[in-house]
Amino acid sequence: MRIISISIKDGFDSKIYSFSSYVNLILSDKNTVGKTTLLRLILFSLGYSVPGTKRMRFEHVETICEIELDDGSKIKLTRKGKDYIDCDVDGKTYILPNDMLRLQSLIFRTENEEILENVLGAFYCDQEKGWTLLNRGNPIGKNKFNIESLIRGLSDVVCDDLLELEARYTRDIARLESMLNVSEYQRQISEQAGGFNSKSEESERRSRIANSILLKKTYTRQLMQVNSALRDNARVGRMIAEMNIVVQDNQGNLIPVTKENILGYSDSIDYLVSQKRHLVSLLANIDKEICAIEQDSRKEEEQLLLFEVESFYDKYETAIMRVPIDAVAAKKKVEETQKVRKRVRDAISRKTKSNSKVMKSLYDNVFRYMNELGVKDAGKIACGYIFTSNLKELSGAELHKTVFAFRLAYISEIQKKLNIKLPIILDSPRGKEVDDANIQKMMSILMRDFPDNQIIIASIYNYDFDNPKVIKIEERLMEQV
Amino acid sequence: MQSRNDTAGLFGFSFQANAGIIIMLKNIERLDSIRLEGAAEDIELKLNDGLVICAQAKAVEQPYTNFKNVKSKFYHAIDSLSDASKKYGKGIEKLIYVTNSPDPLHGEGLKQLIDNDTYLGFNDLPEETQNFILNKIKEQEADVPPEKLYIYVIPFATDDLQQRFKYVREAVNNFVGSLISHAPLAFGVRLMERWQNDLFDSGTIKDTSVSYKKKEIIWPLINLRTEPDYSGEFYSQFDEAVLEEVKEKYDEVMSSFCNRWEYVNKILFAYCSFNMKGSPRERMQAFIEKEWTHYTQEFADLESNTEVLNALTKIVLYNVLLRRIVIDEIKKKIKL
Structure with a gap:
């Protein structure tokens, strides 16, 4: 081109x-x-x-x-x-x-x-x-x-799914880290307030409500799935009953096929009903908890109305303190997500390196150009060097020449692949x-x-x-x- | 802040629910249903032959130091059990006085027989205690047939819930262990919490004909046992990243698939026709190994990566069949 x-x-x-x-x-x-x-x-x-x-x-x-x-x-x-x-x-x-x-x-x-x-x-x-x-x-x-x-x-x-997963984890980690930043800011505000803890109590309450709401969402979604499966199973049951099928056993007895004598049918209903009962009960408990927390919060708000919030900064900090963040849970979640993301990244890396032909060719060209340009220690680099993230040891002219060698190697490979x-x-x-x-x-x-x-x-x-x-x-x- | 009376009331109700669980487990094979705050008693168990077990629960807040009111609690229990006996007549199998006091008839010769949890029938009691009880029954003109009277002491104390629920937790764990080999300890705790919750709820419904059926008691255990946990020998065949991907992307798909009978039935039908001798679990492993390729089509539209698709298919088959096997095993053992 x-x-x-x-x-x-x-x-x-x-x-x-x-x-x-x-x-x-x-x-x-x-x-x-x-x-x-x-x-x-x-x-x-x-x-x-x-x-x-x-x-x-x-x-x-x-x-x-x-x-x-x-x-x-x-x-x-x-x-x-x-x-x-x-x-x-x-x-x-x-x-x-x-x-x-x-x-x-x-x-x-x-x-x-x-x-x-x-x-x-x-x-x-x-x-x-x-x-x-x-x-x-x-x-x-x-x-x-x-x-x-x-x-x-x-x-x-092709590993689009893994890449998508990796991107999602990265987004999640960024979100959690932003939450942690806010939490740190809350801690500083609280520290400056000299241990007056009404804000942190409020924060704690909001955090509990937020957790409860999250849980409620999860359980509600699960409940919807269970209800949907129950409806589908009931539909199939009705369909079978309406078909009036009769089977004959080895002794010649005629047995009408009903929902009750089909292997696993009533079990599948009982299983879901049990799950549903549990989810309904969990949701009721969460509602009770949210109600109780909100009641506490209202009582305290009434008390706080006695104090006038004066400045813009006070209002801002009050608002910040009300952001419900469970820092411990967020930190734990960051660590967990980082671990999972590492596993996904490892899988991506394994897949990326599964075709050694391209890597080898790229490395050969990088090696050749670096040597030709007289980059120090170029003769010692191994194939994995093309993935190096250690640029600190390269500086000035060495880095400049190395970059040039890499670029030319990339161009060669792309041209070879696309024939342009x-x-x-x-x-x-x-x-x-x-x-x-x-x-x-x-x-x-x-x-x-x-x-x-x-x-x-x-x-x-x-x-x-x-x-x-x-x-x-x-x-x-x-x-x- | 809750009032002192509220706290005491909650403590009593908590004891009632936990005592209910323990008595229920003692009678699980013949159990038909259980209810707290029944028509006549704190705890009522209906058995599958129509007989009834009634229990009156009395909790003491500091059971190891406070014996001041234990006797009056017992007198009150006799009255209450008498009412239950009148209501159910010959249908009564047992009348149980259940308490957390280690000396429930303070000073009447029972203390030396109490060791942690103790379950004693009237005939097992020392003569001195028997006479004391008989006198009280007579004095109160109670309709309590002595041969049906039992005293059950269950340790239940302290504000530390871990400690307070220790005995009921052990009872639930033993029960779980008798049905599921190598069950994780967490199962027992989760099942206990679920039963506590459900029994609490049953006690708050005014209509005393509403009770907690055996089926409703056992199915939560099956739910727990068949939740996909992505760990264990079966899952070790998959690459960790692949397993993670299946878990992340298809957890909901999987439960939807495993819950829909028309899909499940396809698998069960093939599994029943699968010829192989061995234990159910061996058959399941062999079936998955041999037949899984026939089911990949079900998920082919969802997943383009072959490795993930294959893992998803095998995991779905495993969970459908495991659920069937667990249901069969538990129902058989528990006579459900």
């Missing part, structure tokens, strides 16, 4: 930038003239959610991006504002971000969601976060990259601590291993490529030459 051109309209200003199919250098003599803005506008025009820059907010920008796919076909994408994008090929309007994956599947010719979700992190390296993003994180804005997810996509491993060429967009590849020799090595690898890819580099330095297309920005992105 290649970017042919991008047309940008910002208020009364408009400008078209065209790109070569091979190397493009977006250069300027100084910083903050709009190189990064142009790269981000390219992504924006492809439908990605990207933040604007200091000089340009993207909310009101209109872009038209023309791209050429690997089969030679062309697509024109028109984006007006951040919420939708028009595509000329199918004449559809894609609502963003909901339709983002559908739009991307058109561009990258795959419906594999885990590849589509991670492709940006492979082909784009942002000047801010890009050169520290190794295998997990945000390539830009809220777009995510995750190596496990990419590998699953590349290996066609990805553009490679690099913002300021010459990091602060990367010397000329290393930059030269990086660019040589690009030219050698990715000769057919479109490369777009933004920088204040020039690079030694054969016949690059140079886009020079003098003072500002939208300047009229």
Whole structure:
């Protein structure tokens, strides 16, 4: 896939930038003239959610991006504002971000969601976060990259259910942790109040009510299920009775089939009736308890009316103290949920790593590029290194080169899988601590291993490529030459 | 704050319910129904041959130190049991005075026979005590046939509920143990709480013809025993994460499936036609191993992951069949 051109309209200003199919250098003599803005506008025009820059907010920008796919076909994408994008090929309007994956599947010719979700992190390296993003994180804005997810996509491993489960547990943990934060705030308020505990008693009461209501919901749901099963079983019983079936035993006796002599039928009713009795009794007890607590609460409220609440903060803290939180139960629940989530994560990890072919190939390329770029200790890395989360030991130029090696390895694997060429967009590849020799090595690898890819580099330095297309920005992105 | 009288009343009612459970368990095989606050007595048990056992419960709040009113409590019990005897006539099998006092006839020669829980018929009592009781019956002109009179002392004291319910808990645990081998201790506690609750409720219904039937007493145990607990030997064949997924996603589906007779019947029919000798549990294991693939279709629309689908199918079969086996075993043992 290649970017042919991008047309940008910002208020009364408009400008078209065209790109070569091979190397493009977006250069300027100084910083903050709009190189990064142009790269981000390219992504924006492809439908990605990207933040604007200091000089340009993207909310009101209109872009038209023309791209050429690997089969030679062309697509024109028109984006007006951040919420939708028009595509000329199918004449559809894609609502963003909901339709983002559908739009991307058109561009990258795959419906594999885990590849589509991670492709940006492979082909784009942002000047801010890009050169520290190794295998997990945000390539830009809220777009995510995750190596496990990419590998699953590349290996066609599907574990949507487990991922959904994992996401649910993560949401639950976040909710519980928010509750704990409020609980901690309550504790501080209580501490500052110097042990006056009417608020904590109220909090305790509310917490008990909240627990009771939760329980009540659970039991009510169970009761509804039991009632529904009882109704269904009764219906079947009636049906059988109405059929007037008669069977004959070995002695020739005729036996009418009734609900009473069908194996297990009356047991199934008795079983449910017993469950129902229990649930009804539990619900009655809960109602009694809630009633009693509320009565206590009313009595105390009447007492408290004697004191006037004075300030906004007092009112706020009173309200906070009334939030019913059982901190001990919440903590326990967090621990339990974390344990279960770990088991789910382990299962996801096992599934992710079940296809060793993709992992091996990815590792081989990472290993090769790291060695070639002279990353310290590169010769010692094992296959599991591609999942490393230890970035602390890498710093400066070492990290920069390692990131580059990983990105190229991702691109290689995605290209192999999808049989396409990805553009490679690099913002300021010459990091602060990367010397000329290393930059030269990086660019040589690009030219050698990715000769057919479109490369777009933004920088204040020039690079030694054969016949690059140079886009020079003098003072500002939208300047009229 | 509750008044002193309320607390004493609740303590008495709590003793009545727990004594009811213990007497009920003593007579479980012949039991038809039980009720607290019956037509004539605190505790009334109807037996399946039509006979009735009546018990008058008297609790003392500090039973090991307070013997001040124990005798007057007994006199009152004689009057009450007499009324019950008059009401049921020859239908009475036993008239029981049940109390938590370790010396229920303070100073009348009974104390040395009381050791923790003690159940004594009139004929087992020392002559001195027998004479004392006979005199009282005569004095009060009570209609209490002595041969039907029993004294039952049940330890029940302290504000610590763990301790207070210790004896009734043990009785329930023994009962559970006699029906279910290797039953978790929690079963006993949960069953006790459920019975306490249900008996309390039965005592609050004004219509004295409403009682707590044997069936209603036993089914909660079956409910408890057949709740899917996802632990034990059967479940060890599944990957932990898979089991977790089944539990999280399909707990409700599973109970819905196990509760619907038309589905259950399909499985039971196949199970009955399954030829294999061995214990019910061995047959169940073999049936699941051999036949489970025929049932995956039931859940195929719900689950696309084969491993989860297979586990779900096997677990449903296991729970349906286990429920059947447990129902049969318990009903047979308890003569339900």
